[in-house]
Amino acid sequence: MNPEQLDGLRAVFRHTLDLEAGAVVDDLAYRALPAWDSIGHMRLVAAIETAFDVMLDTDEVIDLSSFAQAAAIVGRHLGGV
Amino acid sequence: MSAADRPALIDAVDGRRLSHARLAERLEREAALWPPGKGLALVAAVPRLDRVCRWLSLMRGGHAVMLVPPELAPARLDRLVERYRPDWLLGWPxxxxxxxxxxxxxxxxxxxxxxxxxxLALLLSTSGSSGAPRMVRLSRRAVVANATAIAQALALTPEDCVATTLPLSYSYGLSLLHSHLAAGASVVLSGQSVLERGFWDMAGQYGLTFLAGVPFVWQSLRRLDLDALAPAGLRFATQAGGRLDPRLGEHFHTLMGRRGGGLFTMYGQTEATARMTVLPPDQMPARLGSVGRPIAGGRIGIRDGVVVYDGDNVMMGYAESRDDLGRGDELAGVLDTGDHGRLDADGYLWLEGRAGRVVKVMGLRLDLDEVQARAALFGSAAALVRGDDLLVLIAGPLPDAAARAAFAAELGLPPVAVRWRQVAAIPWAGNGKIDLAALDALA
Structure with a gap:
């Protein structure tokens, strides 16, 4: 992902998980904060799909266990590095 | 392997197992270690082997156990300790x-x-919304009766295996543990959700046969390829904890049907320990949408349109504080559920919504009037349910993120399950309800 796309992904995480505008999200992982539970997870998936116009498959949904994983998954869809 | 050698409990974190025979020995031994004289333990219901054994040993020893979520907000823990003065705290700072x-x-x-x-054997919370930490008082007899009846209704055998996909402080989650132990089946103690790869690795490793969910779980799994994730032996699904869209029920029944099993649709309340009725797969899809017939030992009647349940699993009564823990059975086995419903000619129950303004959000029962009263701290407020979320309307500026998070935590909900919207004025209809059409016009 390019820096602009990464920033977009950070914004998706902050918005979906109800974090402050400047919150650091790069080291976030599933269940590391109360908002990222199973409901938060499905919201993240939906928000990522909308923001990047991608469709995540089963493996991607259950592997999306951290911000880094999300960046890797979205990066693959966008065809960049 | 003899039935007593089959695993009763498996800890998914470290892989430790305890057979039914060893569990019985351990509970016997540990029960004797607690001091004499009946006491109350406030327990953080962590799904780990040692923790579960400790609270089961307390129950075996005739003590009373109050199970609460391990992530309980400190202010709520303080209030419980003040109100109930537990003799022991298990798993807290x-x-x-x-x-x-x-x-x-x-x-x-x-x-x-x-x-x-x-x-008195068990205290469970009915709701996260209650300002006063109201608990349901359950006798050992009610817990045993419900565990046995559920095991029978699900036709559980020692070959069955379920994972704790729901919190053990929640009556439905706890009923998985009790009913599978009663049947000589296995329970995998896991804190992972069905949306994590680790859960499915574990499901294959331990050979789950049952998957327990609430409507949100099925909604989430609907967009995944459950057939690819689930091990071959996983062939039964149980649904409870709120109304499930019949299309989802049909989908998962069909999916499990192809594996030789099907969907059990269940209805219950914490006030009835956990379950009251079960619709078995053999009634699907003919009775899709019904919650089934009473479990063994239970009876259902309809009084003025409201479901009334009668059975050994009905609570002794509610508790608001330690004062109430000396009280005996106040309901004599009869529970007015507050749910509207009807019985068909064959005795199957069809629910038609709840009386009053009590709603379910994430399996938690919330009284919208109470939620509204709390939100009024932030200004003129109204509360309603939209989709799966609680929606709070405020006529004025919204509270900041910290206050919103604290508000959600007070209700026992994750912050994302509470949506906030600022409105110019609360659109009340004449009947005291929110004018939904006017609300949509505001948005």
């Missing part, structure tokens, strides 16, 4: 007035003299 017995258990320095009723 050391607090003043208590002395540590070991790494997990602390005992109160000055035990409360107010007595605990001889029959």
């Amino acid at each position: 050391l607090r003043s007035g208590y002395v540590g017995l070991d790494a997990e258990v602390q005992a109160v320095e000055r035990p409360d003299p107010r007595p605990l009723h001889a029959d």
Whole structure:
């Protein structure tokens, strides 16, 4: 992902998980904060799909266990590095 | 392998197993270690083997156990301790007035003299919304009756295996543990959700046969390829904890049907320990949408359109504080559920919504009037349910993120399950309800 796309992904995480505008999200992982539970997870998936116009498959949904994983998954869809 | 050698409990974190025979020995031994005289333990219901054994040993020893979520907000824990004056705290940070017995258990320095009723075994919360930490009082007889009846209704065998996909402080989650143990089946203690790869690795490793969910779980799994994720032996699904869209019920029944099993649709309340009725797969899809017939030993009647249940699993009554823990059975086995419903000619129950403004969000029962009263701290407020979320309307500026998070935590909900919207004025209809059409016009 390019820096602009990464920033977009950070914004998706902050918005979906109800974090402050400047919150650091790069080291976030599933269940590391109360908002990222199973409901938060499905919201993240939906928000990522909308923001990047991608469709995540089963493996991607259950592997999306951290911000880094999300960046890797979205990066693959966008065809960049 | 003989039935007694089959695993009763499996800890998914470290892989430790305890057979039914070893579990029985351990509970017997540990029950004798607790001091004589009935006590109350406030337990963080962590799904780990040692923790579960400890609270089961307390129950075996005739003590009373209050199970609460391990992530309980500190202010709510404080309130529970003040209200109920537990004799032991299990799994909480050391607090003043208590002395540590070991790494997990602390005992109160000055035990409360107010007595605990001889029959009291278990205290569970009905709702996260209650300002007063109201609990349901359950006798050992009710817990055993419900576990046995559920095992029978699900036709559980020692070959069955379920994972704790729901919190053990939640009546439905706890019923998985009790009913599978009663049937000689296995319970995998896991804190993972069905949306994590680790859960499915574990499901294959231990050979799950049952998957327990609430409507949100099925909604989430609908967009995944459950057939690809689930091990071959996983062939039964149980649904409870709120109304499931019949299309989802049909989908998962068909999916499990192809694997030789099907969907059990269940209905219950914490006030009835856990379950009251079960619709077995052999009634699907003919009775899709019904919640089934009463479990063994239960009866359902309809009084003025409201479901009334009668059975051994009905609670002794509610508790608001330690004062109430000396009280005996106040319901005589009869529970007015507050749910509207009808029985068909064959005795199958069809629910038609709840009386009053009590709703379910994430399996938690919330009284919208109470939620509204709390939100009024932030200005003129209204509360309603939209989709799966609680929606709070405020006529004025919204509270900041920290206040919103605290508000959600007070209700026992994750912050994302509470949506906020600022409106110019609350669109009340004449009947005291929110004018939904006017609300949509505001948005």
